[in-house]
Amino acid sequence: ADVGNGESVFSANCAACHAGGQNVIMPEKTLQKDALTQYLAGGMKEQSVVMQVTNGKNAMPAFGGRLSEDEINDVASYVIDTASNDKW
Numbered sequence: 759a760d761v762g763n764g765e766s767v768f769s770a771n772c773a774a775c776h777a778g779g780q781n782v783i784m785p786e787k788t789l790q791k792d793a794l795t796q797y798l799a800g801g802m803k804e805q806s807v808v809m810q811v812t813n814g815k816n817a818m819p820a821f822g823g824r825l826s827e828d829e830i831n832d833v834a835s836y837v838i839d840t841a842s843n844d845k846w
């Protein structure tokens with residue numbers, strides 16, 4: 759997956775709610791390592807992010823019909839790469 763393209767996808771589609779890896783709707787559910795480990799269904803894995811982005815969860819919209827599979831894979835890579843390396 760293309761992490762650089764994932765950053766662009768993130769800016770355009772995710773940053774409204776998740777700027778800087780935060781969460782403006784549910785503040786404890788950030789995109790940081792500890793929160794992903796604790797809350798993300800399936801654990802802190804690229805595939806878990808792909809699932810949540812494709813299908814949505816509660817107040818987070820589903821992107822399955824709006825982003826391509828490649829775009830979703832890229833943004834998931836970007837989220838996991840950024841969280842794993844504490845880059846938020």
Ligand code: HEM
Nearest residue numbers: 771772775783784787788793794797798807815816817818
């Ligand atoms: C949760 C990614 C767009 C609202 C999450 C989580 C991830 C994620 C990985 C799990 C965080 C955790 O459990 O600690 C993304 C990506 C997006 C995106 C990659 C863009 C493709 C959005 C947008 C909104 C939003 C636009 C607001 C309209 C939320 C909410 C949660 C959440 C409310 C918590 C869901 C719950 O567990 O109830 N997001 N998100 N997300 N996101 Fe997003």
